[in-house]
Amino acid sequence: MSRFCSNCGAELNEEDKFCQNCGAKVEEEKAEAASAEEPVKEPEEEKQAAPAACGKGEIREGIPTPGFSDRVNHPQILAAVKRNRKAAKVFLLILVPIPIIGFLIYSLATGNIEVGPALGYGCIVSAVFLVFALVSFIRERAKNTYEAVVTDKKEGWTYRNHGSSEDRERIREYVTIARTTDGKKKKIVEHEGSQIWAYNYLEIGDRFKYHPQFHFPYELYDKSKAPYIACVSCGTRNPVEADRCSKCKLPLLK
Secondary structure, three states: OOEEOOOOOOEEOOOOOEOOOOOOEOHHHHHHHHHHHOOOOOOOOOOOOOOOOOHHHOOOOOOOOOOOOOHHHOHHHHHHHHHHHHHHHHHHHHHOOHHHHHHHHHHHHHOOOOHHHHHHHHHHHHHHHHHHHHHHHHHHHHOOOEEEEEEEEEEEEEEEEOOOOOOEEEEEEEEEEEEEOOOOEEEEEEEOOOOOHHHHHOOOOOEEEEOOOOOOOEEEOOHHHOOOEEOOOOOOEEOOOOOEOOOOOOEOOO
């Protein structure tokens, strides 16, 4: 392509930086020509980030590795256990005198029974309540922590008596059988109408620990396969990824 001097119009050679006719500088003209010949680049489209992995390949945060938690001695959990035991004692103190008060009110309101016998009957029933509560409390305190593996699960029927052999209720019975680390056999028996915790939470082959001091006493060794992690204090079911209970905010056994 021919080039010409912008000052005098003389023809220029390709390598000329000054016009050989008039001496005018031709660098700007060369740069402008080169710029004009350079193709215009279209603006590049912004690259979109690749979508995050999802579905079966999704990385889940907070899944605990296999092992038993050292949070059983966490100060907040120990404080909650202490509060629960104190609340149970207060409930017992409230429950025991109720029969006495009830019989006394019945005697004064209806006159069908004298005050003296009414107080006597009330004391007897209250004493039964007290003995039953104390036995239950002692039995709970006597239980020890143990580690075991679930070996079998059975489901069947049993009967619950209501005062006489003729007045019986047929109910479902759920039995979880485990073998402890020292070779002892454990049978966890649960019934319809009560909390079915062990039977629903533990599967055959699961390794677990039993903590009698907790409201929910079962801790799996491999929590990554657990359907949930229950709060040891209130029993609320939490996702395996959670670190604290969604209800009472206590640390979970992870």
